[in-house]
Every structure is written in structure tokens, then in C-alpha cells.
Amino acid sequence: MGHSVSAMIGVLAARMAPERIGALVMVAPSPRYIDDEGYRGGFSAQDIEELLDSLESNYLGWSAAMAPVIMGNADRPELGEELTNSFCATDPAMARVFARTTFLSDSREDLKEVSVPTLVLDCTQDAIAPREVGAFVHQAIPGSTLLTLDATGHCPHMSAPEATNEAITGFLAGLR
Numbered sequence: 001m002g003h004s005v006s007a008m009i010g011v012l013a014a015r016m017a018p019e020r021i022g023a024l025v026m027v028a029p030s031p032r033y034i035d036d037e038g039y040r041g042g043f044s045a046q047d048i049e050e051l052l053d054s055l056e057s058n059y060l061g062w063s064a065a066m067a068p069v070i071m072g073n074a075d076r077p078e079l080g081e082e083l084t085n086s087f088c089a090t091d092p093a094m095a096r097v098f099a100r101t102t103f104l105s106d107s108r109e110d111l112k113e114v115s116v117p118t119l120v121l122d123c124t125q126d127a128i129a130p131r132e133v134g135a136f137v138h139q140a141i142p143g144s145t146l147l148t149l150d151a152t153g154h155c156p157h158m159s160a161p162e163a164t165n166e167a168i169t170g171f172l173a174g175l176r
Contacts, residue, residue: 008107015113023175024118025168028154029137030129031107039108040132048103055099063087072127072153079158111140118144119171121156121164128154145171 007029014021033041034048043051055062067087068080087095118141122134131148138146147167151160 008105008110011107011110011114014116014118015110018115021116023116023172024114025121025171026118026137027121027157027164028123028126028129028134029120030133031111031137031140032105033103033128034106039136040130042128042130042133043103052100052103055096059092059095060088069127070154071159072123072125072155073159076159079153079155082158083155108136108140111137112142114141114144117171117175119168120144120146121149121167122146123149123151123153123156123160125152126154147171 007026008031010024014024033043034045035041064084067084071080071083073079120134120138122131134146138144149156149160149163151163153159156164
């Protein structure tokens with residue numbers, strides 16, 4: 001979740017001050033999580049409301065249930081546990097604001113204004129940001145590069161760090 005939001009913050013920064021941003025690397029970005037006409041974000045509005053209601057009523061329980069889904073590597077439960085611990089270390093009040101902002105925002109229009117070299121990384125299987133989202137982001141950002149990692153889940157920097165690092169360093173090396 002964090003990197004999707006960071007990617008959108010990077011988009012806004014690159015749009016506002018392109019002279020300060022040399023390039024963007026967007027890891028599993030999602031400009032909008034809620035499906036819309038002609039757009040698949042991965043969730044219905046009802047899904048998101050239920051997710052936010054669950055988070056509001058029992059943050060620790062929500063964290064324990066959602067982290068393995070977000071991580072998406074059932075054969076490696078230690079990754080889900082690591083993400084759960086990270087969530088549980090977050091102030092629940094801040095997490096609620098962050099989640100509401102993340103899951104209800106729509107940054108699709110901001111993408112077309114990006115003018116810096118951009119790498120969009122998505123994963124072969126991601127329950128939070130389906131491949132259609134990566135394709136949408138790539139098509140919306142002029143001249144961007146889309147690379148699908150052979151990785152499962154929404155956190156390839158944790159589940160496939162070597163492949164993620166190789167993709168990023170290869171992209172950056174190509175800019176020189």
C-alpha cells in the first residue's frame with residue numbers, strides 16, 4: 001500500500017516540479033483502487049467501504065487479515081507476518097487517515113502530466129493492483145516503460161527484492 005501512495009506522491013511532485021525529479025520508479029502503482037466505467041482498479045466502492053469499516057472497527061484484526069492478502073505469498077508466511085508487524089506498529093489513528101486517503105483517492109488525471117522518464121513495475125499476480133492498473137498507468141504516462149516482475153503480491157520489494165532491484169537499476173542505468 002505504501003509504495004502505491006508514494007508513487008502517486010511522486011507523480012504529483014514530478015508534475016509540480018519536473019526540474020527537481022530526474023525520473024520516477026513506480027512500484028505496483030494504483031491511481032485509483034475503485035473500479036470505474038472503463039477502468040478496473042480492482043475493487044468495487046462497496047468493497048472499499050467494507051474494508052474501511054473493518055479497519056475502523058478493529059485495526060489490529062484488519063492488519064492481521066489484510067497483510068497476508070496484500071503480500072500475496074501464501075507459501076512464505078513470514079512475509080505476511082513482517083507486513084502485519086509493520087502495520088501493527090503504526091498508530092491506528094494515522095493508519096485510518098492514510099487508508100481512507102489511499103483507497104478513496106483518484107489520481108488518474110495527474111498521470112498524463114508526468115514528463116520525466118518513468119518506470120512502472122507491476123507483478124504477475126497482485127490482489128491489490130491488478131495488471132490492468134499497471135497497463136493503465138503505463139498508457140497514461142507519455143513515454144513510460146512498463147515492466148512486469150515475475151512476482152506475486154503487492155510488495156515485490158519484499159517478496160522479490162533481487163528482481164525489483166535489477167529492474168530499477170537497469171532502468172536507471174539506461175538513463176545515463
